[in-house]
Amino acid sequence: MSTTPNVLFVCVHNAGRSQMAAAFLVYLAGDRIEVRSAGSAPAESVNPAAVQAMAEVGIDISRQSPKILTPDAVESSDVVITMGCGDTCPVFPGVSYRDWTLDDPAGQGVDAVRPIRDEIRARVEALIAELLPE
Template sequence: MTTPSVLFVCVHNAGRSQMAAGFLTHLAGDRIEVRSAGTAPAETVNPAAVAAMAELGIDISGQSPKILTPDTVESSDVVITMGCGDTCPVFPGTSYRDWALDDPAGKGVEAVRPIRDEIKARVEALIAELVPIAP
């Protein structure tokens, strides 16, 4: 069985997609290939997102926003968009999902925590779907 690949996409690749990638990497280990990118990447990862993830022992401070490329989308099994609307490229044969989540840009860590917690719940459900535990 091949390892499934998941691509998280948001506009700036600085908050939501970075937190989702951090959770998926932390919780799934090498069972799922994790990618993240943005349609208009910021210069750095959102400090409030970094702080919110650090509270749970997950370090995303070493990550940097990356530009979304058609190749990255085409080579991913599941693409999860988070507010990039029509700017995300779509390819036939790729599974797309849109997670409607508030944008943490410009918000403090207190406002980012509920977004982080929602992302964690969705990532846990995604892991259960993509790599079910054998009986």
């Protein structure tokens, strides 16, 4: 692993779970971890309920946009986390792959997205503790 760990969050549409996870990692770890997110079939825009749920905890993801998943993004990552969407990533030696099984916020209201957001935050906090041991 490089001096600064590099994490890639992957979800099919890159519009909800992966965007929230990336935002929490940036918010909580700052520049101590490089963060990216992408999807195999990116949506047109980030899920408005995800934007609202994150705004409630003081994190603005309204200007984020879904991005396409590339083999280069996977290969240059230390940790690749899929968000329970059944996405498959190219496999490269030396990359740690994880799958976080999370409910899909697509088409859900903010009330349904809040518990997903809170679960993502807890998992991101555990990831930070693992990647940046004190």
